[in-house]
Amino acid sequence: xxxxWLRACRPFVPRDLRPTAFDPAVADLERDWIxxxxxxxxxxxxxxxSVSLAVECRRLGARRQLAALxxxxxxxxLLMSFATDLRRAARQLWxxxxxxxxxxxxxxxxxxxxxxxFSYFDAFILAxxxxxxxxxxVRIYSVTPNGQTGIMSYPNFADVRRDASGxxxxxxxxxxxxxxxxxxxxxxxxxxVTGEYFRILGLxxxxxxxxxxxxxxxxxxxxVAVIAESLWRARFASDPAIVGRVVRLNGQPFTIxxxxxxxxxxxxxSSMSDLWAPIAMQQVLRPRGLxxxxxxxxxxxxxxxxxxxxxxxxxxxxxxxxAADLNRRFPSKQPIAxxxxxxxxxxxxxxxxxxxxxxxxxxxxGLILLAAAxxxxxxxxxxxxxxxxxxxxxxxxxxxxxxxASEWIAECLVLSAAGGVAGALVARLVVVGMMxxxxxxxxxxxxxxxxxxxxxxxxxxxxxxLVAGLCFGIGSAWRAxxxxxxxxxxxxxxxxxxxxxxxxxxxxxVAIQVAASAVLLLAAAxxxxxxxxxxxxxxxxxxxxLALVNFRLPPSALKSGDxxxxxxxxxxxxxxxxxxxxxxTRSVPLEPSQDVEGFNIPGHPExxxxxxxxxxxxxxxxxxxxxxxxxxxxxAWDPAVEGRRDKAGSIxxxxxxxxxYWGERDPVGTVITFASNxxxTIxxxxxxxxxxxxxxxxxxxxYIPSESLRPNAYSLVVRTSVDVxxxxxxxxxxxxxxxxxIVAASATSxxxxxxxxxxxxxxxxxxxxxxxxxxxVLTAVGLYGVVASxxxxxxxxxxxxxxxxxxxxxxxxxxxxxxxxxxxxxTVFGLAGGYAMAGSLRAWLAGMDPLDLRVYALIxxxxxxxxxxxxxxxxRRAASVDPVKxxxx
Amino acid sequence: MSxxxxxxxxxxxxxxxxxxxxxxxxxxxxxxLASHGIRNSAPAFYQxxxxxxxxxxxxxxxEQKLVGGQNVKERRYRITRRGRQALTETRNFYLGxxxxxAAKKSSHx
Numbered sequence: 001x002x003x004x005w006l007r008a009c010r011p012f013v014p015r016d017l018r019p020t021a022f023d024p025a026v027a028d029l030e031r032d033w034i035x036x037x038x039x040x041x042x043x044x045x046x047x048x049x050s051v052s053l054a055v056e057c058r059r060l061g062a063r064r065q066l067a068a069l070x071x072x073x074x075x076x077x078l079l080m081s082f083a084t085d086l087r088r089a090a091r092q093l094w095x096x097x098x099x100x101x102x103x104x105x106x107x108x109x110x111x112x113x114x115x116x117x118f119s120y121f122d123a124f125i126l127a128x129x130x131x132x133x134x135x136x137x138v139r140i141y142s143v144t145p146n147g148q149t150g151i152m153s154y155p156n157f158a159d160v161r162r163d164a165s166g167x168x169x170x171x172x173x174x175x176x177x178x179x180x181x182x183x184x185x186x187x188x189x190x191x192x193v194t195g196e197y198f199r200i201l202g203l204x205x206x207x208x209x210x211x212x213x214x215x216x217x218x219x220x221x222x223x224v225a226v227i228a229e230s231l232w233r234a235r236f237a238s239d240p241a242i243v244g245r246v247v248r249l250n251g252q253p254f255t256i257x258x259x260x261x262x263x264x265x266x267x268x269x270s271s272m273s274d275l276w277a278p279i280a281m282q283q284v285l286r287p288r289g290l291x292x293x294x295x296x297x298x299x300x301x302x303x304x305x306x307x308x309x310x311x312x313x314x315x316x317x318x319x320x321x322x323a324a325d326l327n328r329r330f331p332s333k334q335p336i337a338x339x340x341x342x343x344x345x346x347x348x349x350x351x352x353x354x355x356x357x358x359x360x361x362x363x364x365x366g367l368i369l370l371a372a373a374x375x376x377x378x379x380x381x382x383x384x385x386x387x388x389x390x391x392x393x394x395x396x397x398x399x400x401x402x403x404x405a406s407e408w409i410a411e412c413l414v415l416s417a418a419g420g421v422a423g424a425l426v427a428r429l430v431v432v433g434m435m436x437x438x439x440x441x442x443x444x445x446x447x448x449x450x451x452x453x454x455x456x457x458x459x460x461x462x463x464x465x466l467v468a469g470l471c472f473g474i475g476s477a478w479r480a481x482x483x484x485x486x487x488x489x490x491x492x493x494x495x496x497x498x499x500x501x502x503x504x505x506x507x508x509x510v511a512i513q514v515a516a517s518a519v520l521l522l523a524a525a526x527x528x529x530x531x532x533x534x535x536x537x538x539x540x541x542x543x544x545x546l547a548l549v550n551f552r553l554p555p556s557a558l559k560s561g562d563x564x565x566x567x568x569x570x571x572x573x574x575x576x577x578x579x580x581x582x583x584x585t586r587s588v589p590l591e592p593s594q595d596v597e598g599f600n601i602p603g604h605p606e607x608x609x610x611x612x613x614x615x616x617x618x619x620x621x622x623x624x625x626x627x628x629x630x631x632x633x634x635x636a637w638d639p640a641v642e643g644r645r646d647k648a649g650s651i652x653x654x655x656x657x658x659x660x661y662w663g664e665r666d667p668v669g670t671v672i673t674f675a676s677n678x679x680x681t682i683x684x685x686x687x688x689x690x691x692x693x694x695x696x697x698x699x700x701x702x703y704i705p706s707e708s709l710r711p712n713a714y715s716l717v718v719r720t721s722v723d724v725x726x727x728x729x730x731x732x733x734x735x736x737x738x739x740x741x742i743v744a745a746s747a748t749s750x751x752x753x754x755x756x757x758x759x760x761x762x763x764x765x766x767x768x769x770x771x772x773x774x775x776x777v778l779t780a781v782g783l784y785g786v787v788a789s790x791x792x793x794x795x796x797x798x799x800x801x802x803x804x805x806x807x808x809x810x811x812x813x814x815x816x817x818x819x820x821x822x823x824x825x826x827t828v829f830g831l832a833g834g835y836a837m838a839g840s841l842r843a844w845l846a847g848m849d850p851l852d853l854r855v856y857a858l859i860x861x862x863x864x865x866x867x868x869x870x871x872x873x874x875x876r877r878a879a880s881v882d883p884v885k886x887x888x889x
Numbered sequence: 890m891s892x893x894x895x896x897x898x899x900x901x902x903x904x905x906x907x908x909x910x911x912x913x914x915x916x917x918x919x920x921x922l923a924s925h926g927i928r929n930s931a932p933a934f935y936q937x938x939x940x941x942x943x944x945x946x947x948x949x950x951x952e953q954k955l956v957g958g959q960n961v962k963e964r965r966y967r968i969t970r971r972g973r974q975a976l977t978e979t980r981n982f983y984l985g986x987x988x989x990x991a992a993k994k995s996s997h998x
Contacts, residue, residue, distance in 0.1 A: 017936065020935060027951075028915060
């Protein structure tokens with residue numbers, strides 16, 4: 001009768017191998033011990049010998065099965081077995097819908113949010129001009145020493161075009177014109193272009209011809225124009241005989257010679273051009289009484305095409321030489337410099353208005369991706385650890401690492417492929433939602449964008465998801481196969497969910513997620529409070545019942561010397577029932593465009609002897625009443641005498657300026673010198689208000705009479721005594737009655753305009769809120785996984801504690817305490833990171849307080865609720881552990 | 890002469906040769922293989938022997954022996970007619986190959 005310790009493992013040996021492999025091997029061992037060939041070990045040693053024989057027999061069995069089931073390992077069979085693994089993984093995920101759904105959704109949210117933001121970024125920031133030569137076309141910026149981009153005169157352009165090598169140059173300028181055809185007059189946007197313009201862009205005419213070098217040879221000699229396809233279709237009903245048709249632009253006859261194919265609408269971005277005319281016709285279309293030869297008159301921007309083989313850097317170098325030549329020939333306080341940059345759909349100024357907001361939103365989605373990745377890594381790790389025992393058994397049965405790895409990789413690939421597809425769908429939805437938050441015309445001009453969802457980006461995202469899946473899969477497979485099977489099999493059932501190290505990693509993953517969602521939630525909450533505060537801040541004047549009407553003045557009103565038109569227009573407005581006050585202004589309050597004039601203030605010379613630069617607005621005398629600005633001292637100028645040559649001009653200053661330069665003294669009656677226009681007398685001091693942005697710090701400000709300088713374009717500010725929105729059409733009509741040629745370019749209420757300027761901030765708030773909630777959901781899911789697996793791991797320990805007298809409440813409290821500690825760590829890091837980020841967000845939203853403690857408390861409460869919600873179920877499960885069952889398990 | 894390899898591996902040839910002269914115990918056969926550098930585990934060796942038994946080239950049985958006053962059970966093997974035939978065919982195959990190789994060598998010389 002063989003040793004019973006030696007026979008102990010016989011039941012674990014495959015039935016058919018017991019007589020053929022196990023029994024004779026046992027007999028040999030016994031024979032060796034009896035004959036003294038080997039020393040008989042103690043019972044545990046004999047048991048170990050039995051285990052070793054049994055394991056060897058199982059390995060033989062596995063090999064035999066493999067030999068029967070597999071063909072020799074060659075490339076084809078690897079692929080075939082991987083295909084089987086993929087099918088098996090898909091089936092397995094189908095049977096575990098909760099795990100599959102959570103993982104796929106996590107991936108989809110992470111990928112979808114990032115693809116959407118990138119698509120948006122692509123459409124607004126990276127998109128090139130829709131022209132055949134897009135990859136070669138550059139925009140040339142004239143840069144002043146203080147970094148601002150400027151415009152240039154035609155003679156300067158002609159010199160640069162001649163001197164710059166490796167670069168074909170054209171100039172353009174936007175203007176609005178009155179288009180009259182068949183007794184209808186409309187306000188349209190025109191682009192004045194030089195002859196090379198269309199050739200440089202590589203555009204071909206849809207009908208007729210485009211403008212060429214022959215059209216800008218001599219001033220006023222080429223009354224021709226080409227129109228955009230959209231204008232041809234909408235305004236001229238796709239008239240096949242459009243070429244040769246004569247229309248009136250600003251009252252002058254122009255012949256349409258061609259149609260520019262859609263979607264091209266101009267290189268200026270700020271406005272979508274409806275028609276293009278030769279630059280030689282500028283005196284008709286941009287009447288300033290100046291000829292093209294005026295070197296001091298900057299009004300043009302430049303586009304260029306790089307010659308084959310020329311880089312942007314080389315073009316820059318060649319432009320620097322041209323600029324140096326100009327600066328040498330025409331020395332100026334403001335030397336010219338040029339910079340060539342790839343021509344994007346939106347020019348630099350407008351891109352820089354929106355890019356920071358998009359960058360912050362991209363940062364938010366990056367955090368979402370981080371949270372999603374941490375979540376997925378945690379889920380995969382839990383899965384690997386839960387199947388560790390199964391993996392160990394299979395390893396001990398002879399399954400190779402590749403076999404085990406290929407199964408994990410297949411599972412991760414199936415998950416990421418599904419996540420990628422779902423992510424593309426999420427991205428599509430987010431893009432549609434985000435397009436509704438498209439920045440308003442005031443911010444990005446009248447540029448229209450197609451729905452910017454980009455399938456190339458989606459495919460890239462899916463590829464990235466697959467690579468990420470592969471990384472997760474290989475990582476998981478490595479973890480699954482790294483532990484020696486014997487060690488794993490020796491572990492207790494309760495310790496199955498992994499050792500301390502695994503738990504630490506999972507906890508760190510959850511802490512990262514908590515921190516990411518705390519940052520996002522904090523940003524969303526701070527921005528929301530900031531936005532609410534910004535919307536409730538008053539700009540220093542009442543904005544309700546205040547309308548702003550931009551006019552395109554008729555050519556007759558633009559002629560120098562015609563001073564009667566503006567008073568007639570203002571008088572007509574004031575005579576309307578429902579209008580309380582009205583007057584003109586050249587700078588619209590709360591618009592970012594800035595006017596600065598130089599003044600010499602007695603007693604306050606500048607250190608370098610130059611004039612003091614002070615922000616100003618050119619307004620009519622009734623402007624103060626229309627806006628509701630109260631005078632602290634003095635009053636407005638007399639419009640009847642202002643502008644007369646025999647009288648020195650008057651100005652009104654604000655309280656901050658009075659305080660800064662005159663202290664407590666009364667500045668009314670003081671004469672200061674207007675650097676470009678001689679001495680002026682201060683006639684009044686008006687209360688401070690916001691000039692560019694609500695909530696800005698008070699600045700010195702000067703109001704200059706429009707009556708004296710007669711601006712050639714202005715807006716009308718109208719205070720109504722009835723609902724302002726109902727009055728807007730009436731205001732347009734009334735202006736039309738003054739002169740039938742006048743066309744209202746836009747009429748908006750002040751509240752609407754202000755709301756438009758806050759739209760990027762609103763985009764930020766919406767993005768932060770949506771992504772913050774997403775991150776919170778991901779965190780809750782991750783936390784649930786960690787707490788649930790910790791409870792499963794500690795089942796036996798909890799059973800022992802309860803058997804020793806621990807109460808249910810104590811167990812419940814213990815599990816919840818652990819979860820709260822974990823969240824607390826993440827929250828501390830998240831709030832610290834959030835505070836750091838809030839500092840940079842403050843620049844974008846006046847009124848935001850980055851240290852609003854109520855907001856911080858709110859985030860802590862929100863995270864506490866999320867923690868309680870996700871830890872409650874596993875904690876209850878822990879508290880209801882039956883000690884007897886737990887100890888038997 | 891056939892060019893097809895005989896269906897007996899080198900390891901099996903070693904075993905068949907060992908049992909072709911006299912019956913052997915499994916333990917002795919394992920020692921014999923070990924002297925040729927083959928150190929299979931006991932279950933692997935006996936599983937191989939079981940396959941040889943299945944194909945009918947050897948037959949095996951248990952025998953009880955009294956060693957030092959204790960009963961010892963050991964597995965013994967002997968070659969069958971079919972086994973001897975397979976061994977002869979295998980020997981002839983390799984002898985034929987080496988004869989051909991030697992003849993080729995001398996003709997070149």
